[in-house]
Amino acid sequence: MTEPALHEAAPTPGCPPPHPAPRSPSLVLPPDSCDAHCHILGPAAVFPYAPERTFTPIDAPKEQVAALHAHLGLSRAVVVQSSCNGHDHRVLLDALAAGGGRLRGVALIGETTTRAQIEELHRVGVRGFRLNFLPHLRTAPTREEIDSVLERVDGLDWVTEIHVKGQEVARYESLIRSLPGRVVIDHLARVDLADAARNPALRSLRALLDSGDVWLKVSGVDRVSRQGPPYADAVALAASLVAHAPERVVWGTDYPHVNIEGAAPDDGLLVDLLADIAPDPGLLRRLMVDNPAALFDFPPGPSVAEGPSDPRPEQT
Template sequence: MSATDGAGTEAEPAYAPLCLPPRTPTRAPDFALPEGTCDCHMHIFGSRADYPLAEARNYTPQLCTLEDYLAMMAHTGIARAVLIQPSVYGTDNRAQLDAMARAPELFRAVVVVPPETGDAALAALHAQGVRGIRVNARNPGGLKLEDVPRLAARIAPFGWHIQLQTALERLAELDDLFAAVPVPLVVDHFGLPDPRLGTSSAPFVNLLRLLESGRLWLKLSAPYRASRIGAPFDDLLPLVEALVATRPDRLLWASDWPHSELWDAMPDTADLVDLAGRWLPTDALRRQILVENPARLYWA
């Protein structure tokens, strides 16, 4: 599972350093995921010969194939998953769509499309299993926030949502924009909060308000992108408890496999599964967040 194993051998540009590869699964999690658990955020990175990377990118991924992910599913007990278009492919969704086509019963997808994409093309994507579009405000190469109103009106008839990756502080600035959007908003990775600010900070209180309104869904994912102390990410626990107490019916869980944009340390996905068991202390919460919520958002 390396960048040179079919992914290309050229030197990586300084602005897009090569990420660490994901760990090879070696153990099953201690926490037994409920039957039907959905991983709501993961990526496939294919051969660069087949799926060239965009020049406008800030990292270079390792080769991480569908077979690699299926092996991880088998080790962890994940039943199905949502393929998320990564920024390094821009609007070329083929790597995710091709993976989904090989196991359509296991996957849904969230893509990045040009604003001028026609209705027939959107309908074809829906038939393949696409259920949303992604706006990544952190990385280059994707949709811009100003594209959201136009695209939201176009995707609403399909029951899709808009998936957003941005810092928590930006959500308040975007409140007026998303108030007028006629589709659900799904925020990645807790909204990338600073846990040192606690649950009473203005950005987090605003997040709880949006969550309470029902307009927003939130992914409990990639704790290593928000924690300031590292594994087992105990500084995030008060935030998780506040989120679960507010609207557990609007929360999703994800592995963020293969954990791209990491250069120093790579988490064990089994540890992240075990962390979900600690975050969600009851069987009812586990089934709701790991199984029922994603079924409503992606498979209904």
């Protein structure tokens, strides 16, 4: 029997299907709210996954992701190139071209990615590149590799995204501080909440936020929580960091939730948890509208002078 092509392989354990019926959020998000971290995957028959990938996801094509955003009340999004696509950005280019200006992108820049290719990515809406320091995704980039990317994106004002886990944020604190321009750390740095009071990663994370150039995605509460839904421990951490640096935090669904343990979270629940993560309407607007617009070069949202409406549902 002939083995299937690599891009046709069955999904890897840890890549479950998305939640089959996410609830409609009770929280009404401000206009121009942004999902600052999601992935578009496949269809593999059109956009094959990279032969060198370390996992195989279930397809989550652009139409599926757009339908989820409409369901959740999100009108903007930042699409992050997944490592399963490697440095082939065709799926990202396709999504951005179809996005009508409501999408931005984050690329994965390889050794052979040329300045001309980077300028084309910028033209269609890419505004950052990601560095993966997770061993299940790739070997951590060397300083020479990082400097090579920085040289090729020079002058574009791109964001550097850092994907680390647990104590690695403390290990790489000096490197993160040395990077030029704005840096954003993904998914609450995926810190370990087992001993939060004495956690050096949390100390490093807060110190980096205090530097003024480092931002944080308060996404991934389902990844960080040790309690399971509704992820109260991770929500409390996210809320404390939003209060700590309200002008440098953004949020994303992380849809379709690859490389996780157990079933995928309910994305409607994740939106409703924003009422606890950013409990004040002004904080919520910063988190969902103003900050992602500033970080990823979206047009400004509705005038602040109009005043934020209270996003909580009416009490009946």
